[in-house]
Amino acid sequence: MSIAKSFSIFYGVELSQETKQNKSINTINNIEVGNVYTGTVKTFTKNEITFDIPGVKEEIVCRENFSTCMENVQQYLLENDNKLLFEVREKQRGSYVVSVINAYYRACVNIIEKSMVQEDGIKVHIDELVKGGYLCHTNIWTLEKLTGKPYTSSVFIPGSHIVLNIEHDFEKWVGQDVTIIPQKFVDFRTDRRTGLVEKSLVGSRKRVLQIM
Numbered sequence: 001m002s003i004a005k006s007f008s009i010f011y012g013v014e015l016s017q018e019t020k021q022n023k024s025i026n027t028i029n030n031i032e033v034g035n036v037y038t039g040t041v042k043t044f045t046k047n048e049i050t051f052d053i054p055g056v057k058e059e060i061v062c063r064e065n066f067s068t069c070m071e072n073v074q075q076y077l078l079e080n081d082n083k084l085l086f087e088v089r090e091k092q093r094g095s096y097v098v099s100v101i102n103a104y105y106r107a108c109v110n111i112i113e114k115s116m117v118q119e120d121g122i123k124v125h126i127d128e129l130v131k132g133g134y135l136c137h138t139n140i141w142t143l144e145k146l147t148g149k150p151y152t153s154s155v156f157i158p159g160s161h162i163v164l165n166i167e168h169d170f171e172k173w174v175g176q177d178v179t180i181i182p183q184k185f186v187d188f189r190t191d192r193r194t195g196l197v198e199k200s201l202v203g204s205r206k207r208v209l210q211i212m
Contacts, residue, residue, distance in 0.1 A: 182203045183202050
């Protein structure tokens with residue numbers, strides 16, 4: 001039964017219909033490490049954010065430093081009902097330690113994974129020619145929208161996937177913006193401070209040309 005109904009039965013009082021139907025009162029959430037949730041921000045300082053989720057009595061705290069982008073995050077909160085995504089990293093002494101950065105990074109990854117299935121193109125910038133192909137980057141737009149700061153993710157285009165047939169002048173693509181079809185993610189590097197595993201996206205410009 002709902003929390004409101006349990007309260008009503010235990011204390012022998014009749015609650016209003018509005019109270020009984022209030023989802024924020026009657027929702028019980030089970031928090032699991034590794035999952036992403038949406039929470040209402042209770043407090044926000046330059047190096048700590050605390051959250052509230054209906055039915056969760058434990059403290060939910062993010063200790064990431066947002067001192068250089070507090071105004072952007074506050075504006076984001078105004079535009080998004082004072083709510084943020086967060087990923088649960090661990091449970092410590094009755095408190096959940098969470099990461100907002102990880103959650104918004106994962107949100108971007110999820111969107112790109114949908115693009116893989118639907119074969120939708122994304123924009124990338126080619127930075128340099130290396131053995132086997134091109135090192136590129138694409139914007140992590142979910143984090144940029146939250147913080148107002150530039151965030152990028154690594155992208156690799158195999159040399160055989162830059163054109164339809166055979167390319168003889170590989171150097172000419174360096175510095176260009178191109179559209180690719182994302183194909184898969186591979187682990188690229190880990191930020192030991194945050195625990196964030198950055199993935200490198202492998203994509204194909206050739207596939208864009210094939211389906212045009």
